[in-house]
Amino acid sequence: MQAAPLFLDTRLVEIHRRLLAYYGQPAARDVWDPLKQFIYSMLSSRTKTEVTFEVVAHLQKHFGSWEALRDAPLGEIEEAIRGVTFPEQKAVHLKQALEQIAQRCGRLSLDFLSSYRTDKVRSWLEGFDGVGVKTSAAVVNFSSLRRRAICVDSHHLRVTQRLGLVGKSADARETEDRLMEMAPVEWSPVMLDEHHTLIKTHGQRICTFKQPRCTICPLLELCPTGAGAVGSSRAS
Ligand code: SF4
The missing domain is CATH 1.10.340.30 (Hypothetical protein; domain 2)
Known part of the structure; x- marks a missing residue:
């Protein structure tokens, strides 16, 4: 029998809540075959x-x-x-x-x-x-299959790593597995799609590849990378 987890990791739920409040509801996807x-x-x-x-x-x-x-x-x-x-x-x-x-x-x-x-x-x-x-x-x-999965593209991978949800060397498969463990079972396929869109938008607008704008980031309090970057800029 599998051991029950000792605590529930709610970070993904909080990240989703904050990004939704910041960027608003993602536009409905034009679902293809x-x-x-x-x-x-x-x-x-x-x-x-x-x-x-x-x-x-x-x-x-x-x-x-x-x-x-x-x-x-x-x-x-x-x-x-x-x-x-x-x-x-x-x-x-x-x-x-x-x-x-x-x-x-x-x-x-x-x-x-x-x-x-x-x-x-x-x-x-x-x-x-x-x-x-x-x-x-x-x-x-x-697609119209609409099953539970999280598409981890390069933005999603980078943001997830910076947030410390996975290690720096995690690939897309390891990252998706970890995120699916953290995603509440009630999150439908559409909600997982919206989560992907929110994280991707965040990666394109604020947590960018070259220069993350941590000081204005709605996830700063949850992010070890942001805390380090903001702390060191204040100390210098
Ligand atoms: S605090 Fe900085 S590193 Fe962390 S998610 Fe926000 S922009 Fe990215």
């Missing part, structure tokens, strides 16, 4: 959100269908996704994944995943080259 979300997420790493949105919209317009995208020459796909980072590598992985999905499933759709358990969906998606834990979390949580 799992395949479109999969394509978006394969392209999105290290690329600005608005750029990836534009590229996915361009793919839809240029090719007209995901089947046409799959069957297009690699060079044409590469050119069509030129706006994202690493277009050569992403074009290879995307074409391969679309071909393999159609081969394995008989058609180019991921709707069948709705009958799978979440852990099975995650491992199935992560079997494709170029698909990691962040993409599989995005597909299960953001």
Whole structure:
């Protein structure tokens, strides 16, 4: 029998509460089918959100269908996704994944995943080259599958590390596992999505990569990194 935890770690709940009060309710997501979300997420790493949105919209317009995208020459796909980072590598992985999905499933759709358990969906998606834990979390949580998961992108990872919720060397998988332990079971998939958006917004606006603005941060009292930074600037 598993031992009951000695205390409840409520830091994530408090972080969520403060960010919600500071930034307001995130806009409702335009929920896509799992395949479109999969394509978006394969392209999105290290690329600005608005750029990836534009590229996915361009793919839809240029090719007209995901089947046409799959069957297009690699060079044409590469050119069509030129706006994202690493277009050569992403074009290879995307074409391969679309071909393999159609081969394995008989058609180019991921709707069948709705009958799978979440852990099975995650491992199935992560079997494709170029698909990691962040993409599989995005597909299960953001798409119409709407399962419980937390998508840990680079902003989320950085903010979570600075807040001391995970160690400095934690990767996306370890971070997601830890955050899912801390997230109350009542948090629905939509709420986990909102939590991701709040943390990401915080990483883009205040807890930025180069220069976190700790003095105006609503999380300062909860943050060991911020306490150290503000303390040392006051001492100097
Ligand atoms: S106090 Fe500073 S390091 Fe901590 S979350 Fe806020 S901005 Fe980031």
